[in-house]
Amino acid sequence: MHPMSDKVQKLSITLDDDDDQDVGEEMPKSAPKPYVAGRRRQNVYSTAATTVDMNKPIPVFAKSDEDYKSLRGTLDKNYLFGTLDSSQKDAIAKAMEPKDFPKDAMLIKQGDEGDFFYILVQGDCDVLIEKDGGSIKVATLHPNDGFGEIALMHNCPRTATIVTPTGCKTWALDRTTYKQVMMSTVLTKRKRFQDMLSKVPLFEKLSPLERHTVCDALQELSVSAGCEVVKQGEQGDIFYIIESGEVEITKSVDGAPPRKMGTMSAPQYFGEIALYDAASSKRAATVTTTTDCHFLTLTQKAFHRLLGPLKKDMEKRISEYK
Numbered sequence: 001m002h003p004m005s006d007k008v009q010k011l012s013i014t015l016d017d018d019d020d021q022d023v024g025e026e027m028p029k030s031a032p033k034p035y036v037a038g039r040r041r042q043n044v045y046s047t048a049a050t051t052v053d054m055n056k057p058i059p060v061f062a063k064s065d066e067d068y069k070s071l072r073g074t075l076d077k078n079y080l081f082g083t084l085d086s087s088q089k090d091a092i093a094k095a096m097e098p099k100d101f102p103k104d105a106m107l108i109k110q111g112d113e114g115d116f117f118y119i120l121v122q123g124d125c126d127v128l129i130e131k132d133g134g135s136i137k138v139a140t141l142h143p144n145d146g147f148g149e150i151a152l153m154h155n156c157p158r159t160a161t162i163v164t165p166t167g168c169k170t171w172a173l174d175r176t177t178y179k180q181v182m183m184s185t186v187l188t189k190r191k192r193f194q195d196m197l198s199k200v201p202l203f204e205k206l207s208p209l210e211r212h213t214v215c216d217a218l219q220e221l222s223v224s225a226g227c228e229v230v231k232q233g234e235q236g237d238i239f240y241i242i243e244s245g246e247v248e249i250t251k252s253v254d255g256a257p258p259r260k261m262g263t264m265s266a267p268q269y270f271g272e273i274a275l276y277d278a279a280s281s282k283r284a285a286t287v288t289t290t291t292d293c294h295f296l297t298l299t300q301k302a303f304h305r306l307l308g309p310l311k312k313d314m315e316k317r318i319s320e321y322k
């Protein structure tokens with residue numbers, strides 16, 4: 001047995017039941033029509049996986065040193081693995097297997113059961129959401145992006161279709177290993193952050209599944225009093241929720257000295273304008289900690305992927321700032 005598996009399994013088995021309970025009714029179980037490019041039906045590579053054997057030893061796929069190092073580096077940078085310790089990321093890197101796809105293939109079909117999580121190594125993938133008989137492209141994935149985590153994490157059908165406008169190389173991680181390694185840390189994190197998120201008005205309209213997905217992507221940051229967390233005019237790529245402490249907002253208009261706009265404390269949030277408003281993409285004000293602060297943060301990538309449904313609420317709030 002792999003040295004990691006014993007430790008991970010013990011944690012996962014008890015926590016996994018909990019997770020299954022609260023996501024079972026979230027998503028429609030009916031499979032929508034398959035995506036058709038032009039008039040040609042694309043190759044479908046997904047296969048259904050109905051049961052997860054949590055006692056299965058974690059597999060190891062041999063890789064060159066160069067491939068292992070590069071994949072391990074990607075895992076370190078990817079927000080989806082932010083909560084894992086080094087040995088858990090080692091186990092995932094070892095368990096990933098190469099899967100290559102030709103141009104115009106369908107890696108994932110919306111509505112299917114989840115079988116693999118992928119990291120894109122080469123080529124691009126399009127993310128399509130199927131709605132009202134058509135499909136809309138909502139994102140393009142590039143090398144080092146991960147995808148296919150939602151169905152595995154939440155036991156729900158695939159939330160989008162993934163197709164290959166170019167030939168693609170990926171690393172794939174099977175559903176069982178993904179759950180064995182991820183669930184223990186993820187569920188602990190959800191238990192901690194769920195309560196906090198339920199107090200943030202912005203997240204009120206999210207379904208429990210969406211709130212879980214936001215929880216999974218949150219990272220923690222502690223900052224001492226007197227630090228500029230966000231600086232007016234700078235490019236921004238992090239969104240902050242205040243878990244504890246207080247910050248002051250200052251803004252300079254037309255080169256005048258900065259004026260105090262107000263203070264914020266838990267459970268308020270800031271930093272969303274630069275992430276949301278691609279046209280400006282610059283911080284609209286400076287945010288300075290007036291006490292020691294603890295923040296929950298979301299990266300720009302996670303923010304766009306997860307908070308798309310909240311676009312209207314944010315637009316309203318941004319117009320109130322101006």
Ligand SMILES: Nc1ncnc2c1ncn2[C@@H]1O[C@@H]2COP(=O)(O)O[C@H]2[C@H]1O
Pocket residue numbers: 108114127138139146147148149150151152157158159160161162304305308
């Ligand atoms: N708006 C989006 N932008 C980028 N990726 C997405 C988006 N919606 C879904 N996905 C990804 O597409 C995947 C489809 O399978 P999953 O639902 O398992 O996990 C999903 C996410 O990884």
